[in-house]
Amino acid sequence: MIADLDAAERVAARALPHYDADKGAVLTFVKYRENYVFRVDQPGRTHALRLHRSGYRTDAELVEELELVAELGKAGVAVPQVCLTAAGASFCRVADDDGDVHQVDMLEWVSGAVPLGDVGEAFSGEVPVDPATFHSLGTLVADLHTKVASLKRGKPSVRAAWDADGLVGDAPVWGDPRRAFHDGAPGHDAVDQATSLLEAELTAYGKAPDRYGPIHADFTPENVLVHNGHMTVIDFDDSGDGYYLFDLATAAFFYLPHPRFDDIVSALLAGYQSVRPLTQEDLALWRPLLLARGLTYLAWAADRLGDETSDFVLQHVRPLIVDLATEFVALTVPPHSPSALSLPEAPPCPSTRI
Template sequence: MTDPVVQQALPLWGLQGADFSLLAQRENHVYAVRQGTTKYALRLHRPGYRTTPELVSELDWMMYLSRQGLHVPAPIPTHDGSYLAKLGTIHASLLTWLDGTPIGEGSEISEGSPTQIARMVGREMARLHDLTDNWGCPNAFVRPNWTADALLGENPLWGRFWEHPHLSPDQKNLLLKTRSRASRDLHALEADEGLIHADLLTENILLWNDGLGILDFDDCAIGYRSFELATFLLRYLERRDFPDLRNALLDGYAARRAISAEELDLMLLLRALTYVGWIIPRLNEPGGETRSKRMIARATGLANTYLEGRPS
């Protein structure tokens, strides 16, 4: 996906000759596009990562949320009225530019008071879930699933974490035992399910005026609402103020929607396990080994704590 593809895509939105520059290169290539004083975000979607119905569903949800007043990027239709354009094997979409400053990076919250930010994030998550429940998914809506089988089944969405090649025999046994027990506990819960963003990390949350904005809906899925909170919170597990951040996030969310602290603790464990599977195909990438060790240590630590708190 190179500059000629961008130059081929831009006229579909009447932006031929606009200036552009590469912003990010992960699941998508994302370009900042400027025409006059107006900025946009052009996404070239990685071939094979998402199906056409999945991409259309993502864009439909973003448009709905934008129309409801959430500070999220809104898709802009092409000349023929479609949110999604096809350029050979590549899909492209154009979004409104979202102003704001990321609340932090990695495990750091650099904007404002960390506990205040966590409380704001909890409120915004609850607002997102409320609006989504009021919308309901259209019949043709298609997104990945992050419920029980995708987390703990025979073929989890992000891979069989218990088969990570760097697990010791004891670590593998620990994760297998945890998987079995967590599966029973999860099925016993009446966990709130619905559409979630599923990637609300610091880099994807912007501080904007006196509120928050949300970016990067690429991983949105049907899942547990407490999994949404766990995804945000997991990065801060080793921080000294983790209990304060956890409580602030729960307080913010509970101001709008019911949430179980015990359920969140289980989801923190399950989220940590997913990353052990996620890193397997990325072990040979720069920094892959270091990240893998950290993810295994985090998951096994949570697994030990989880099993110690439950009788066999």
């Protein structure tokens, strides 16, 4: 575990020789979430350096992620180019001051680009949106799915899957969302019932190749960079096998409270379907997958109590997820069954059109 930003910067600096960086290369801290990200400026070139949290990913998982990004780039998807080390590896291993070894990789910096948005601003509903932007985003997601479906795999994925088990099964990728009600907040029973019902629905939906395969799994507005109307998708750290629709649900989730949410979703799905068709069975799973996405954020927040983002999720996002869970149970359970009687009538939701 790296103690602080200064220690992380020292590790990042030790990684630079592995990439034949100039001695005068300048490191600038960009952000920290699961990984430390630095900008590396050298004459005539700029890169993003990622210092991975120790033990978060196995070497095999990281190699799979970077190979996926490289293959998508070769296929024409707008992703950053992966930079190889001087030894030809996709990442290097560097020790910190305590001798703990960390994985470090480097990717092309997308010059001049800015994020599509910010999760907090999207959730506030105050940021103006242009549906045309989300139409373009939908086409980008569809292009990624089309290209990734054509890639030849030599072996099964070693990364966690965003399937029924990985989302709401006995051992979800990010843990049990019911742990997010440690403080006695209302909604535990709704989430508990919805989780069981959702697992059955996703299992029934299945994993046919037209609906399930390698996905990005973190299409938040921060991970889509825009420059002169051109979009590039970054940060495949959460990538793995999953439902293609899950990427679309992720792209829309934090806009749920936005007054133009219906327009955002209509444009997003229309853009996607201009490249890849969606069936009625797919569309019927739209709101359940919005719920599934929300449940993963609850579980993520439960492991990071006191963190600023976790506090935001628990204070502002959790009530919305409870509403989605209540709605889902009310629409799934017959009205006179014992399960239905244990929940109140479903409250109005931000959108019920799709």
